[in-house]
Amino acid sequence: MLTSDKHTSSSLRYHLPETTHREDDFIAGLDPLQADDQLKRVPQFNNERNTVALVLLLVDILPSVTYLSTFDAYQANAAMRDIGLLLGSLKRHGVEPVNVIPQLEEKLNMIAQKTNLPPRDTLLHYTIWNPDGLRRRSYTGTDDELYLIDSVKIGMNPLVRGIYSLRNLHHTPLQSTEFKTTCETTATHFESMIAGIVLARKKVSPAYFANELRLYFDPITLNEKIYLGPGAVEMPMFVYDHLLWSSDCQDREYITFKETYLPYVHSQMRGIYREFENKPSLLTQVCYTLETLKTANEKVDDDNLKALMKLCILLKSFRMPHKKIAEESYKQSEERTKGSGGYSTDILSHILMLTTNKVSLLEEGIKKHLLGFYESMN
Template identity: 50%
Template sequence: MTPSDCAAAKINLQIDENEFIASLDPLNADDLLPIIPQFNKNHNVNGLIELANQIMPSEADVRSWDYYEANAAVRDVGFLLGSLKRHRVEPCSVIPNLEMIMKMLSEKTFLPPRDTLLHYTVWNPCGTRRRTYTGTLDEQCLIESVAMAMSPLVKAIYLLVELHRIPIQSAAFKAVCDRINIHFQKVIEGIVFARRHVSLSYFSKELRFYFDPVMIGDREYLGPGAVEMPMFVFDHLLWSSNCMDEEYDTFKKTYVPYIHWEMREIYHRLENKPNLIDKGIDTIITRGIASDPVVCESMKGLYSIMQQLKSFRMPHKTVAEEAYSHVIAGKNKPVCPLKSDFHELRDNGSGGYSPGILSHILKLSNQKMERLNEYVRPNLKPGLCHALSGSASR
């Protein structure tokens, strides 16, 4: 089996996995969970607690489940965890044996003992079976936007893995770069869809509160958030695996536990090893093959991927800044009355970071693009490097 065949097989397996987990209902919750939006709207904490106790699995249930059933169960329990925390109730304080059950499920899912972005989006059923906190169109579109982007991103990541195995002197290198760009364009379409169909005001004043961390045992676990998309794995393979920036390194390591186990394996395999851009530059320097037209096309391919990445990061940064504009403006006014008290707007995303981290990552990736230009363009034939110069000026 060729590397390309392996990548295609893994992509298909993960897509099938998403659909299969979404199809499962191990807690028999399909007819019960649709009431969650009403409970949340009415601040009916007792109703949420009763529903949680009604659907919670037993130890015997969990022991009998496989990986897929366990993840479907975590998905459904997760909507109750997030709902209770939105009303300032720690789930473990009101649901008996929750800590033990969630830790048992974690051993089956290879994920933290709570729901993640995967559970909230690609493992969430479509149509009338879809689980939501609010039932609003904004939330439906938020879920859909991530689902739109997740599978293409995973496909692009597997192709980057394949690219690590292909010599830069091979014509196949540029061909794979082109395929990556096709998939990544769909990732960009996902963020554009969210910008058009999800009210940023509604997100920051309502939806954001369902993604707060919850305590399981003696530690806090992050809620589902867009930051749990494996975008940092894409970065890792392309330009950042050996990045020495402490802030970005801490950022990546914070979210590694919350991504799919296959993405984690990819991340760890390349940790502190050369990324694609550095490998390409080093090969050109050590072998003196800058004038090779195939090598030039390969480097143009890498540059075009970096341009695509920038095309994603700019609107993503804008969306985050607008959603948390109260932080940038230095304001934090109380909103969303909950009976006798108020929630305050969150200063950070559900992953715990402020929008400023996106500017920092964009700065680091731009520095890598500059290095690509610095080491590659001067060594290319004038006619060949013109295309890179044109790309850089756009």
């Protein structure tokens, strides 16, 4: 919890595990199904709408139960990445994968038990666990798709670092110099998210995304349940929001949105989300501390407040172009008005409104704090 003690330094410091990037690279480098060469044909099969070839390829690379039982979590994630490419390809062409390959269900469930993720591919598999260069897995092989993958890769790990920094801010006194530097570190990480969205806007055609790429992320049915595809909405952006401003948000629509995508993010992110669930967000804590300090006639360092406000400004700098890209894409859509999770672009407007309202409370809290302090000086 934030305190007013300017001299106290947080003893709790959370850092992104040093192994995380090595694990990402390690998974990307694996080819447990020996599918490198075969998967290069997927764009051709998709272009031809050759569902027979896609089914045969999936059957060919699908591991036996015995072989699959020997996989560790890393191999299982690499296998899900490659199987998932074919799941999305088949569903894009109207084929429910389990309906044509019944043994698929058992094997996807086995992989899920090893990975602690849903029994299908997620954004993690499609992006940060997807190798670069000649081994890159893709549905279409087009530049638009490759830039789409890169735009997520640019932002994913910095976003996770930013989440760990926000976690630290929850245990950092508002009056400490450490608060300012941690805000600045968080901002630096988050700027990569903005770079990613800028890349997507420049290089990915909204019409091509809406009418082609987006269709590969459609949900599949498995275990009589619906599992979402690897859309960019599965980035743990909602976990970042959760720590910054929304952990205590009672808006039912937004809570449902967050809970919808929670199973699809890394277990570390799920743990952090649950850690702060129904607890005061950072902005709420700061507003409370500002009120407390005003009563005690103590003033918070302006630089600390400016550093926190920069985080809020950066968040808006991400939200606005993100919303515009989504709206442009679905204006171009010939048949879809909702994303793979069942949400229209209205949810982005709703989240932006909730964010703006919470930031406005902080701005009002800062004004009252400063006014109260200067009045006390007279």
